[in-house]
Amino acid sequence: MNKMQIKTLEEYREKYAQSVSDPEGFWEDIANEFQWMKKWDKVLEWNFTQPDIKWYQGAKLNITENMLDRHLEARGNKPALIWEPNDPGQQFVSYTYRELYEQVCVFSNALKKQGVEKGDRVCIYMPMVPELAIAVMACARIGAIHSVVFAGFSATSLADRINDAQAKLVITADGLNRGSKQIPLKRVVDEALGNTLCVEKVIVFDCLGWQPHMKEGRDISWSDAIAGQEKKCPPEPMDAEDPLFILYTSGSTGKPKGVVHTCGGYMVYTAYSFQNVYQYEENDVFWCTADIGWITGHSYIVYGPLLSGATTVMFEGIPTYPDAGRFWQVIDKYGVNQFLTAPTAIRSLMAFGDDHVLSYSLDSLKVIGTVGEPINEEAWKWYHTHVGKERCPVVDNWWQTETGGIMISGIGNISPQKPTFAGYPLPGIQPVLLNQEGIEIEGANEEGYLCVKFPWPSILRTTYGDHERCRVTYFSHYDGYYFTGDGAKRDEDGMYRIIGRVDDVINISGHRFGTAEIENAINTNKLVIESAVVGYPHPVKGQSIYAFVVCDREIPSESQDFARGEIIESVVAEIGKIAIPEKIQFVSGLPKTRSGKIMRRILRKIAEGDMKSLGDTSTLLDPFVVDEIVENAL
Numbered sequence: 233m234n235k236m237q238i239k240t241l242e243e244y245r246e247k248y249a250q251s252v253s254d255p256e257g258f259w260e261d262i263a264n265e266f267q268w269m270k271k272w273d274k275v276l277e278w279n280f281t282q283p284d285i286k287w288y289q290g291a292k293l294n295i296t297e298n299m300l301d302r303h304l305e306a307r308g309n310k311p312a313l314i315w316e317p318n319d320p321g322q323q324f325v326s327y328t329y330r331e332l333y334e335q336v337c338v339f340s341n342a343l344k345k346q347g348v349e350k351g352d353r354v355c356i357y358m359p360m361v362p363e364l365a366i367a368v369m370a371c372a373r374i375g376a377i378h379s380v381v382f383a384g385f386s387a388t389s390l391a392d393r394i395n396d397a398q399a400k401l402v403i404t405a406d407g408l409n410r411g412s413k414q415i416p417l418k419r420v421v422d423e424a425l426g427n428t429l430c431v432e433k434v435i436v437f438d439c440l441g442w443q444p445h446m447k448e449g450r451d452i453s454w455s456d457a458i459a460g461q462e463k464k465c466p467p468e469p470m471d472a473e474d475p476l477f478i479l480y481t482s483g484s485t486g487k488p489k490g491v492v493h494t495c496g497g498y499m500v501y502t503a504y505s506f507q508n509v510y511q512y513e514e515n516d517v518f519w520c521t522a523d524i525g526w527i528t529g530h531s532y533i534v535y536g537p538l539l540s541g542a543t544t545v546m547f548e549g550i551p552t553y554p555d556a557g558r559f560w561q562v563i564d565k566y567g568v569n570q571f572l573t574a575p576t577a578i579r580s581l582m583a584f585g586d587d588h589v590l591s592y593s594l595d596s597l598k599v600i601g602t603v604g605e606p607i608n609e610e611a612w613k614w615y616h617t618h619v620g621k622e623r624c625p626v627v628d629n630w631w632q633t634e635t636g637g638i639m640i641s642g643i644g645n646i647s648p649q650k651p652t653f654a655g656y657p658l659p660g661i662q663p664v665l666l667n668q669e670g671i672e673i674e675g676a677n678e679e680g681y682l683c684v685k686f687p688w689p690s691i692l693r694t695t696y697g698d699h700e701r702c703r704v705t706y707f708s709h710y711d712g713y714y715f716t717g718d719g720a721k722r723d724e725d726g727m728y729r730i731i732g733r734v735d736d737v738i739n740i741s742g743h744r745f746g747t748a749e750i751e752n753a754i755n756t757n758k759l760v761i762e763s764a765v766v767g768y769p770h771p772v773k774g775q776s777i778y779a780f781v782v783c784d785r786e787i788p789s790e791s792q793d794f795a796r797g798e799i800i801e802s803v804v805a806e807i808g809k810i811a812i813p814e815k816i817q818f819v820s821g822l823p824k825t826r827s828g829k830i831m832r833r834i835l836r837k838i839a840e841g842d843m844k845s846l847g848d849t850s851t852l853l854d855p856f857v858v859d860e861i862v863e864n865a866l
């Protein structure tokens with residue numbers, strides 16, 4: 233598949249120019265590198281008004297045929313997936329392409345036996361075990377639409393996602409390992425299913441040997457489900473524009489929305505971006521430390537690498553267990569060539585000092601990547617020096633759940649590196665910076681709203697069950713542009729630096745939460761009348777949550793910790809531990825304009841400890857409330 237690869241900066245420039253002057257020709261050449269059951273009638277048809285975007289119309293394919301069947305002849309005995317368990321003392325598991333193909337077929341047949349058909353939604357709430365990747369691919373093989381929910385979400389969040397997608401079947405496990413802890417999953421599913429009517433069956437993988445309660449007629453163990461199933465299952469012919477999966481993500485308003493990706497375009501773009509950004513070569517071992525519950529895990533643990541015939545590493549554990557050298561130990565253990573992690577992980581490991589990382593050779597590494605949030609210069613340099621040994625390029629991958637694949641990034645050792653700059657757009661990606669009025673900024677070193685003016689194959693097609701929400705959120709801010717929600721800057725060489733979200737989205741350890749979503753969770757607490765949350769800089773997590781809470785009574789200082797605990801419990805119940813506010817300040821009122829709008833700008837400054845730049849507060853409904861908040865700030 234190396235016809236897809238750019239090998240020099242000059243080639244990048246040529247391909248980029250071609251992708252702009254002749255996008256259809258460009259993406260047709262790339263698509264020709266895959267196996268299609270029937271080729272397309274038309275490469276692209278689109279408008280960003282409705283929006284209506286169709287790639288490779290009329291084509292038929294199955295993405296798993298491209299990930300598995302296609303590789304059997306040349307790569308049947310090559311490791312496809314290596315699983316590193318949480319406990320370093322436990323034996324790792326490796327699947328060759330043939331073994332993975334067989335396991336996916338077996339589980340595809342098991343799903344069919346449970347009544348799953350093409351177009352049905354299947355919710356996957358699983359630990360980071362190989363069966364999670366197998367379940368994802370089995371859905372894709374039979375044309376069922378998978379909706380993976382990160383296993384840190386609460387029963388309420390899980391139920392919301394199951395209901396929104398009207399999932400027919402749930403795949404889960406008894407529980408999961410996370411460092412020295414074990415966390416229940418089946419119990420959470422049982423609770424969630426108390427608030428859903430659509431789920432007919434639950435398949436339960438045995439991860440911890442807990443033997444959880446099984447509901448008669450609904451629940452079946454993974455081993456019973458696969459018993460006697462054949463190792464062959466024909467791949468379902470899918471239209472290029474048939475949905476492949478739904479993945480829920482947070483925005484600035486309302487509940488998380490189900491971003492929908494489709495089969496053809498997502499396949500082409502994840503493989504293309506993987507092979508170029510990481511300069512993948514045959515027999516390289518690629519490791520992305522994300523969880524498959526997020527888009528990074530979908531695109532760069534499962535789809536991109538396996539479409540490319542690569543060996544992908546999947547890790548069950550956490551970076552600090554049993555010690556802060558775990559990542560580096562695993563890299564040496566498997567001879568990992570390309571490594572992708574998040575700035576938050578880098579910062580947390582930096583805090584343990586250099587000894588851990590210096591204890592390992594890391595000689596196998598060729599390219600190291602970061603993703604999910606802006607990386608600060610200090611973390612970039614530490615990563616480049618101690619992990620990349622100043623030998624490996626650091627590729628900073630900017631993209632989003634909605635974009636399906638990496639959009640702006642360094643390209644292996646081909647493109648120049650500049651700490652804190654993501655880099656150039658990949659071929660086929662046409663970013664622009666817009667000013668307040670929606671006019672494109674042409675000059676260098678100015679900040680603007682990051683938008684994209686032309687479709688690429690893995691752009692989201694809709695938000696599940698609510699196309700209007702997709703239009704309003706992404707295509708209505710600026711006519712004719714996809715709006716990312718990020719602010720960015722471009723230097724004189726055309727490299728982009730991502731500044732961060734310009735909407736009410738907080739990025740905690742690379743995970744997105746809407747302020748409204750967290751406020752709704754806090755407001756479910758019986759003590760609370762209203763609340764406002766803002767993000768503030770955090771040395772490890774990137775951002776953290778600061779909540780300003782108005783209660784129905786004054787909370788005396790000796791009871792405040794107890795009340796905080798109660799509010800945290802509400803957030804854990806509604807969303808999960810990942811969204812716990814770091815700081816909760818009880819206030820008698822919130823700064824509001826006369827029209828009732830909360831002035832988050834002021835709260836953000838207070839949370840940052842920047843009391844000098846609060847600006848003019850005289851127009852507020854009650855300016856004195858600000859003085860009180862400042863005085864008691866945490």
Ligand code: PRX
Nearest residue numbers: 603604605606628629630631632633730744
């Ligand atoms: O604000 C940007 C930030 O994460 C957002 C997308 O989050 P999500 O859909 O969860 O996907 C994360 C993994 C792709 C973006 O709008 N973001 C992501 N990558 C970067 C980034 N910010 C700066 N630099 C990055 N490399």
